Amino acid sequence: MDFALSEEQQALFDMARDFGAERIAPNAAAWEREGTIPREILTEAGALGLGAIYVSEESGGAGLSRLDAALVFEALSMACPSVASFISIHNMCAKMIDAYASDAFKAKWMPKLVTMETVPSYCLTEPGSGSDAAALRTKAVRSNEGWEVSGTKAFISGGGYSDVYLVMCRTGEEGPRGISCLLVEDGTEGLSFGAQERKMGWKAQPTAQVQLDSAKVPFADLIGEEGAGFRYAMNGLDGGRLNIAASALGAAQTALNAALAYTGERKAFGQPIDQFQALQFKLADMEIELQAARVFLYQAAWKLDNGAADASKHCAMAKRFVTDAAFKVANDALQLHGGYGYLEDYGIEKIVRDLRVHQILEGTNEIMRVITARHLLAARG
Numbered sequence: 001m002d003f004a005l006s007e008e009q010q011a012l013f014d015m016a017r018d019f020g021a022e023r024i025a026p027n028a029a030a031w032e033r034e035g036t037i038p039r040e041i042l043t044e045a046g047a048l049g050l051g052a053i054y055v056s057e058e059s060g061g062a063g064l065s066r067l068d069a070a071l072v073f074e075a076l077s078m079a080c081p082s083v084a085s086f087i088s089i090h091n092m093c094a095k096m097i098d099a100y101a102s103d104a105f106k107a108k109w110m111p112k113l114v115t116m117e118t119v120p121s122y123c124l125t126e127p128g129s130g131s132d133a134a135a136l137r138t139k140a141v142r143s144n145e146g147w148e149v150s151g152t153k154a155f156i157s158g159g160g161y162s163d164v165y166l167v168m169c170r171t172g173e174e175g176p177r178g179i180s181c182l183l184v185e186d187g188t189e190g191l192s193f194g195a196q197e198r199k200m201g202w203k204a205q206p207t208a209q210v211q212l213d214s215a216k217v218p219f220a221d222l223i224g225e226e227g228a229g230f231r232y233a234m235n236g237l238d239g240g241r242l243n244i245a246a247s248a249l250g251a252a253q254t255a256l257n258a259a260l261a262y263t264g265e266r267k268a269f270g271q272p273i274d275q276f277q278a279l280q281f282k283l284a285d286m287e288i289e290l291q292a293a294r295v296f297l298y299q300a301a302w303k304l305d306n307g308a309a310d311a312s313k314h315c316a317m318a319k320r321f322v323t324d325a326a327f328k329v330a331n332d333a334l335q336l337h338g339g340y341g342y343l344e345d346y347g348i349e350k351i352v353r354d355l356r357v358h359q360i361l362e363g364t365n366e367i368m369r370v371i372t373a374r375h376l377l378a379a380r381g
Contacts, residue, residue: 003295009068012072013071013075014075016050016071016072017076019044019048020075020083021078024041025078025080027041028079028082028204029344029347031204032350033203035204035206036204036206037086037204037205039119042116045087046114046116047115050072050091050116051090051094051113053068053072053091054066054091054095054239055091055095055098055113056098059106059110059114060110060111061098061110065301065305066239066301066305067301069239070242070245070298071246072246073085073250074250074253074297075250076247077248077249077250077251077254079254080204080354081351082202082203082354084247084250084251085157085202085244086158086205089120089121089122089158089240090116090119090120092240093113093122094110094113094114096166096181096223096232096236097109097110097113097183099232099235100181100224100225100228100232101224104220105183105220105223109164109183118164119161120158120162120163120164120166121159121165121166121210122156122157122166123153123156123167123168124136124233125154125155126138126151126152126153126154127154130364131363133168133233134175134176134230136168136170138150138151138153138167138212139170140170140182141171145218146219147171147217147218147219148214148215148216149182149215150190151212152209152210152211153165154209155207156207157207158207159194159207159208159209160193160196160208161206162186163185164185165183165186165191165210166181167181167183167212168229168230169181171226176231177230178227179227179230180222180223180226180228180229181228181232181233182222183221183223184212184215184217184221190214190215191210191212191215192213193208193209193211194208194210200357201350201352201354201357203353237362238311238315239304240362241318241319241362241368242297242300242318244319244361244362245293245322245323245326246322247358248322248326248355248358249293249297249322249326251354251355252290252293252329252330252355255329255348255351256283256287256329256333258348259283259333259337259348260274260283262346263279263336266338279336282336289329293325297318299318300314300315300317300318312371313371313372313375316368316371316372319362319365319368320365320368320372323355323359326355326358327352327356327358330348330352330355333348334348334349
């Protein structure tokens with residue numbers, strides 16, 4: 001086994017980290033207050049190839065691996081996990097179109113998705129179906145002109161902000177086999193949005209309900225095969241879980257770095273507080289947890305890249321382990337800052353708030369345990 005990054009991978013990480021440090025980190029607090037990410041930042045990211053990291057080269061993407069993508073999102077999230085995660089959602093949508101859409105569909109949409117001139121949203125969750133996603137009620141029925149789509153999607157990153165919405169909807173029977181994926185353009189008749197959600201974290205990301213009231217969608221805007229949408233959505237989630245874990249990891253690393261700097265500067269009882277053994281033990285545990293999480297994440301990404309039979313299980317396990325570890329490290333970093341950690345100026349409280357949702361989305365960590373247990377029981381025979 002070779003655990004070292006290649007020169008190309010290290011350069012990729014450094015490029016994403018430097019872009020985050022220069023263009024995202026100095027503005028993250030302002031974007032959080034404004035509740036939006038400027039579009040020019042996304043197009044700058046697109047110009048660096050960050051809008052189509054693992055999209056095929058044939059579709060204009062970088063054609064990189066999921067391990068490469070994990071490195072990118074880890075690096076970007078060192079600046080802001082909210083922005084990094086938004087870019088990861090973009091990549092998940094772009095990859096779904098690249099993998100499953102027709103050549104004509106890709107020719108129409110991929111060029112602007114690759115550059116991030118067009119921003120997509122992933123619309124699976126509904127008010128009444130979160131973990132049980134196959135129970136979704138949004139329905140598309142055929143008319144003479146195309147599909148008429150009705151239903152509501154909840155907690156949608158980019159709701160009211162994005163240019164296109166990848167909507168999982170029921171076109172057939174109950175259960176997962178009756179679900180298809182339609183692309184709904186902003187401005188479509190019957191498409192509207194709820195008020196922007198007021199959230200604990202990820203405040204830079206605009207988030208709202210996506211509401212469809214007999215929204216008119218052309219037949220040509222079906223992505224892939226009718227009835228295959230749930231499979232497409234689930235296939236995208238393995239990689240999505242790695243992205244979310246990577247984004248948690250990078251932000252937690254920033255929190256640990258800040259705690260190391262602070263405890264070396266802050267004095268109490270005549271010496272820097274990092275000279276107290278109790279705090280040294282805390283810092284050591286934080287480093288151990290992050291290093292273990294990093295190896296676990298990279299291994300899961302390697303398995304997904306290589307089509308390992310247990311890749312889905314490892315993606316679920318890594319998502320659970322990494323996001324839990326990252327949140328704990330960020331929370332411990334806040335504690336080490338004492339009262340200062342609770343202040344916005346130090347940036348730690350933002351990381352804690354942002355990382356809390358990483359334990360919930362792309363499948364809650366409880367669902368990750370369910371997935372892991374199912375794989376274990378199935379292997380037992």
